[in-house]
Amino acid sequence: MPHTYEFPRPALTVDCVVFGFDGSGLQVLLVKRGIEPFLGAWALPGGFVRMEENLESAARRELEEETSLREVFLEQLYSFGEPGRDPRGRVVSVAWYALVRPDQHPPKGDTDASDAAWFPIDGLPGLAFDHERILAMALDRLRGKIRYQPVGFELLPKRFTLTQIQALYEAILGRTIDKRNFRKKLLAFDFLIPLEEFTGGAHRPARLHRFDRRKYDALAKRGFLFEL
Template sequence: MAHTYEYPRPALTVDCVVFGFDGAGLQVLLIRRGLEPFLGAWALPGGFVHMEEDLEAAARRELEEETGLKGVFLEQLETFGAPGRDPRGRVVSVAYFALVRPDRNPARGDTDASEAAWFPADKLPELAFDHSVILTTALERLRGKIRYQPVGFELLPESFTLTQLQALYEAILGRGLDKRNFRKKLGAFDFVVETQGFAGGSHRPARLHRFDHDKYEALRSKGFLFEL
């Protein structure tokens, strides 16, 4: 027997904040809307949740449909449901944030996104809906998260220099870090491992390092807390 609901039901969407790091600064992937409302405006990738989908599946589907991204680090951020946030009606959005490498994920628009592009996180265009609020919330989450969990390694090449790693943290935190103190703290963690390789292009090439996921997980299972 079908149920009749006394109260109207809002629509449900997902929105995705996609962060990248180009070696110098933090980047955000945006799509240009190909449909009303906000036709032609820049926005976060996202869309409506299908009735048979769970939330993360919907977020991953929208990311792949609108930007081509798949198999990326994805984490639920927060729910945004202010009345009037969407001119189409009462729409609640569950936001996610993703961490990817722009060099491996070139921007491309698809389905209802007429275009996609990477933008510097500190030089963003005006965004549709309440997406500027969602993006600010995601950046605050990322800044807090990298202090206790090494998610930043999702944004780096498989092999990287310590200078690149410090530049990543500075880009996310929005401030400079003392090189000596940063490397001293980093030296206490044996999951940042030296490789046999060196970065090219210098008469004193820098040693390349890699992140050892297995060592980190082994430490974390014993109650280890990552702090930088």
């Protein structure tokens, strides 16, 4: 026999902040809403949680349905439940953030999203609902995360230069980093493997590197602090 609740139940949604790095700047994936409310406005990918699915399954389903993204790094961010945040009624949203490479994940709007596109972090349009607040919190989380756990696996190619990983950190932090100090601290952790491969022209070509996943996982398990 179904149970009758004494109190009304709020609706539950998921919203996803998808960060990307194009080699020079940090980007965010947005969708253009194809339905009301906020018809035609840009927003974070997301939607309502179905009765039979858990939160992560809902987030991954909405990402695939609205942007065609699949099998991406995804981590829970925070829950947003301010009354009035959604004009449709009392809606609580559990936010997630993802890290991907834009060149490997070209977006394609679908279901209730009429379009999907990458935007530079410093050139975003106005967002629907309270998505600007969600995005700001996700960016703060990412900036804090890179101080104790490198994120290059998701945002860099498999082979990269030290200049590329420094550009990534500068894009996330929004400021320049001293080159010599950054490389000294990064190489001290011993989870970067120098390769006998180079990129660039004949004058001072840059050596390529890759992550040693085994060493990285062991170090991450013990915990470390990468202060910049």
